[in-house]
Amino acid sequence: MSNIALPSIRRQLLTITMSLMLIITFFTYIIANNYSKSAAKLSYDRLLASAALQIFENTHIDYHEVIVDLPSATFETLSMASTDRLVYQITQNKGEHLTGYKGLYSHIIDTAGNNWQRSEYDPRDNLQIKFWEGYYKGENYRFIMLSDKLYEVGKAFDINILIGQTTQARDQLAYEMNLKVLQMVTLIFVIAIVLILLGVRQILQPIYAINRKIRRRSPMDLRPIDMSIPKEMADLIATINHFMAQLEVSLDHLKRFTGEVAHQIRTPLAGLKSQAQNALEEADTKIRTEQLKRVLYSTDLLDSTVTQLLNQATLAHRFHSHPFITLSLPELVKSVCRDVAVSAIQRGVIITYQGDENLMIKGDAFALSQMLRNILENAIKFSPTDKEINVSTELHSTEFGYGYIARLCVADQGVGVPNSEKQHVFERFYKSKGDPRAGSGLGLSIAKEVAEHHNATIQLLDNTPSGLIFEINFKLKLTEGEQ
Amino acid sequence: MRTQLVKTFVFLFSCSFFNTYTLAQEPLIFNALKTQQTELTIFGGADKMEIAPFLKAFQKISPHVQINYHELSTRGVYSSFLKDINNPPDILLSSAMNLQIKLVNDGYAQAYESEETKKLPRWAKWRNEVFGFTYETAVIAFNKDFLANEPAPSSRNELLDLIRRRSNKIKGRIGIYDITKVGIGYLLWAHDREQSSSYGRMLESFGYHDTRVFRRSADILQAISKGEITVGYNILSSYARTWAAKHPNIIVVQPKDYTSVIMRSAIIPKKSKNVKGAQQFLDYLLSTKGQTDMANFTNFEPINNEVRTTQPHLLDTSEGQLRPVPLGIQILVINDEMKRQIILQEWENALFEYQ
Numbered sequence: 001m002s003n004i005a006l007p008s009i010r011r012q013l014l015t016i017t018m019s020l021m022l023i024i025t026f027f028t029y030i031i032a033n034n035y036s037k038s039a040a041k042l043s044y045d046r047l048l049a050s051a052a053l054q055i056f057e058n059t060h061i062d063y064h065e066v067i068v069d070l071p072s073a074t075f076e077t078l079s080m081a082s083t084d085r086l087v088y089q090i091t092q093n094k095g096e097h098l099t100g101y102k103g104l105y106s107h108i109i110d111t112a113g114n115n116w117q118r119s120e121y122d123p124r125d126n127l128q129i130k131f132w133e134g135y136y137k138g139e140n141y142r143f144i145m146l147s148d149k150l151y152e153v154g155k156a157f158d159i160n161i162l163i164g165q166t167t168q169a170r171d172q173l174a175y176e177m178n179l180k181v182l183q184m185v186t187l188i189f190v191i192a193i194v195l196i197l198l199g200v201r202q203i204l205q206p207i208y209a210i211n212r213k214i215r216r217r218s219p220m221d222l223r224p225i226d227m228s229i230p231k232e233m234a235d236l237i238a239t240i241n242h243f244m245a246q247l248e249v250s251l252d253h254l255k256r257f258t259g260e261v262a263h264q265i266r267t268p269l270a271g272l273k274s275q276a277q278n279a280l281e282e283a284d285t286k287i288r289t290e291q292l293k294r295v296l297y298s299t300d301l302l303d304s305t306v307t308q309l310l311n312q313a314t315l316a317h318r319f320h321s322h323p324f325i326t327l328s329l330p331e332l333v334k335s336v337c338r339d340v341a342v343s344a345i346q347r348g349v350i351i352t353y354q355g356d357e358n359l360m361i362k363g364d365a366f367a368l369s370q371m372l373r374n375i376l377e378n379a380i381k382f383s384p385t386d387k388e389i390n391v392s393t394e395l396h397s398t399e400f401g402y403g404y405i406a407r408l409c410v411a412d413q414g415v416g417v418p419n420s421e422k423q424h425v426f427e428r429f430y431k432s433k434g435d436p437r438a439g440s441g442l443g444l445s446i447a448k449e450v451a452e453h454h455n456a457t458i459q460l461l462d463n464t465p466s467g468l469i470f471e472i473n474f475k476l477k478l479t480e481g482e483q
Numbered sequence: 484m485r486t487q488l489v490k491t492f493v494f495l496f497s498c499s500f501f502n503t504y505t506l507a508q509e510p511l512i513f514n515a516l517k518t519q520q521t522e523l524t525i526f527g528g529a530d531k532m533e534i535a536p537f538l539k540a541f542q543k544i545s546p547h548v549q550i551n552y553h554e555l556s557t558r559g560v561y562s563s564f565l566k567d568i569n570n571p572p573d574i575l576l577s578s579a580m581n582l583q584i585k586l587v588n589d590g591y592a593q594a595y596e597s598e599e600t601k602k603l604p605r606w607a608k609w610r611n612e613v614f615g616f617t618y619e620t621a622v623i624a625f626n627k628d629f630l631a632n633e634p635a636p637s638s639r640n641e642l643l644d645l646i647r648r649r650s651n652k653i654k655g656r657i658g659i660y661d662i663t664k665v666g667i668g669y670l671l672w673a674h675d676r677e678q679s680s681s682y683g684r685m686l687e688s689f690g691y692h693d694t695r696v697f698r699r700s701a702d703i704l705q706a707i708s709k710g711e712i713t714v715g716y717n718i719l720s721s722y723a724r725t726w727a728a729k730h731p732n733i734i735v736v737q738p739k740d741y742t743s744v745i746m747r748s749a750i751i752p753k754k755s756k757n758v759k760g761a762q763q764f765l766d767y768l769l770s771t772k773g774q775t776d777m778a779n780f781t782n783f784e785p786i787n788n789e790v791r792t793t794q795p796h797l798l799d800t801s802e803g804q805l806r807p808v809p810l811g812i813q814i815l816v817i818n819d820e821m822k823r824q825i826i827l828q829e830w831e832n833a834l835f836e837y838q
Contacts (some may be wrong), residue, residue: 076818079811
């Protein structure tokens with residue numbers, strides 16, 4: 001056996017599911033990572049926005065001057081980010097300092113450029129909130145810029161509130177959320193792997209069980225395997241069971257056949273022995289010659305029996321190894337007829353052939369020749385002298401008109417076979433009782449095997465006024481062109 | 484309004500002038516007890532005579548250290564440091580929490596974590612860069628003779644009630660810190676403004692009664708003990724109690740509605756030259772030994788609760804009526820320049836409008 005061993009099902013299942021799990025885990029992590037980052041960003045941005053809004057609420061104009069009265073709670077919410085530093089500046093118009101960190105506004109406006117990220121939060125007219133994240137004095141800050149206008153009679157003031165906070169807390173939050181997710185994902189991954197391992201084991205269990213069951217059996221135990229199995233494996237078991245059943249039938253056949261063969265060979269051998277002994281003791285030359293002739297005859301008979309057995313073995317082998325080919329039935333018939341014509345003429349029997357040319361069937365030429373030869377030899381054997389054996393081939397439509405059959409007939413004019421015996425004719429080692437012309441009793445059984453192998457029917461009909469007709473019907477699957 | 488703003492700037496200017504003056508003073512030098520190996524330079528807001536015993540106690544543990552103590556005003560600690568940030572002291576000690584927080588927020592401090600700093604409650608440190616080492620309340624001090632047999636008011640409302648009832652006698656005899664000059668005064672006043680519903684009435688009442696302003700705690704307390712004034716409001720308990728101990732005619736009251744608390748805090752600048760020495764000093768400052776020494780040798784009130792419980796007059800730091808000034812970015816509001824102008828203006832308008 002040169003089959004390359006395929007990777008084990010177990011390993012394949014594990015590889016596929018593990019890879020899948022890894023991919024899923026990886027993507028889950030990426031998604032969760034992004035989500036936690038944006039969630040942390042969002043929540044801390046809201047704190048910044050609320051601080052900026054609070055400041056704006058407490059900004060008013062007093063005698064043409066903008067007054068920013070920072071409410072005490074302004075940085076209270078921002079101090080929830082307990083370790084983050086804070087910078088801010090409030091300016092009016094085009095960056096004029098009002099309060100806070102001087103120079104912060106212009107510095108951030110220059111650094112951030114157009115990279116501000118606009119917020120959708122816009123509850124009032126003119127109010128605009130923008131975010132930017134970047135470095136300021138060597139540390140990463142998240143900045144919010146709230147811009148709005150304050151009005152006095154005939155005059156508008158542009159107010160810009162800029163607050164920046166370092167990002168430790170939000171980074172920490174994102175990190176913690178991430179860690180939680182990672183823990184969850186790892187947990188799920190581990191559980192999944194355990195379940196997969198158990199599942200694969202469970203799935204493969206029946207295979208191991210069947211394997212064990214078959215391995216434990218004695219080679220002679222061909223009973224069907226009887227166990228509960230998953231649906232997917234039912235076919236396999238059915239096939240195995242079918243195979244074993246066939247094996248059992250074959251074994252039975254073989255046993256019976258061997259018995260029969262032994263019996264069939266032993267009888268002529270016994271005869272041979274006694275005749276040979278008789279001949280040895282016979283003084284009369286004439287009688288001894290007669291006896292020795294009988295020894296020869298018996299030897300011939302034995303020889304023909306063994307030949308037929310070999311033929312049968314050859315055919316059985318061919319049935320397994322030779323595919324059918326398309327062949328011309330008339331050609332084959334004519335060829336066989338020619339082969340047996342000489343021996344027929346020696347017995348005073350004439351073989352005629354009549355049939356459609358171009359009748360093609362699918363089959364094994366050697367086997368079919370063997371079949372026809374056996375039938376013809378049988379016919380010749382039972383044919384009276386000076387009588388004809390008519391061989392014919394013809395195309396027939398089937399009984400119900402659904403297709404065609406190729407019919408091969410071999411008709412002799414012998415005594416025929418009574419109906420009661422017709423069914424036994426094809427049995428192995430069947431011989432007409434008391435008929436000295438009987439052969440090995442294998443020829444016709446071989447013919448029947450060949451016919452059955454070709455999915456053809458073989459039957460015996462009575463010829464008129466007397467004799468026997470072998471009718472063999474091949475089912476044809478004609479293509480249109482062949483009709 | 485504008486004239487008042489100008490006035491404020493004049494105050495601020497004079498304030499900084501005062502600071503440069505103090506910086507020019509020579510530091511107090513404590514020679515190492517044994518062979519000198521290192522120098523530890525301290526900028527401190529505390530009176531040098533007050534803190535000297537404590538520094539000497541530290542030197543007993545670290546005998547190889549020479550300590551150079553620069554006594555400055557609380558604002559002086561801040562501005563002197565900023566004036567020469569490349570040549571900073573090794574540690575800054577100040578009661579001006581707002582300014583200490585500002586230095587940390589602006590990135591001038593370095594972080595330090597040790598067993599001692601870990602023991603501090605969360606509200607007594609920020610970013611492991613600033614550490615509160617005292618826990619001092621703002622109290623009201625009374626002249627006993629003035630009260631006569633009357634019990635001392637125990638809350639702000641009772642104080643206002645007393646002032647109203649004895650309005651004529653109390654006029655011109657209330658003393659408070661000059662918040663334009665005294666950092667701790669401004670801090671406590673701003674804190675009051677946020678905490679108290681009685682703030683407005685108090686401002687009005689103080690203004691009406693020709694309240695006198697002082698630059699030093701000692702001056703207020705001295706005036707009370709001499710009977711020049713009868714009430715001192717928002718005085719640091721550390722000073723008030725020391726004075727009360729020496730002058731029995733001073734009564735100290737911790738207001739029951741709420742009591743403001745401030746923490747003196749320590750910062751190690753990033754560019755400190757003797758970081759290790761500064762850290763050792765900080766650890767000592769926060770250790771049970773240091774806190775006990777502080778309680779024994781100075782009038783500072785230790786932050787360590789175990790040490791506090793050994794001092795009968797000190798409240799537990801978890802006491803509900805105590806409201807500490809937060810040591811965190813919340814305090815930046817108090818620092819805001821415009822906010823400062825608003826508060827100072829409000830204060831001046833109320834106090835000096837009628838003068």
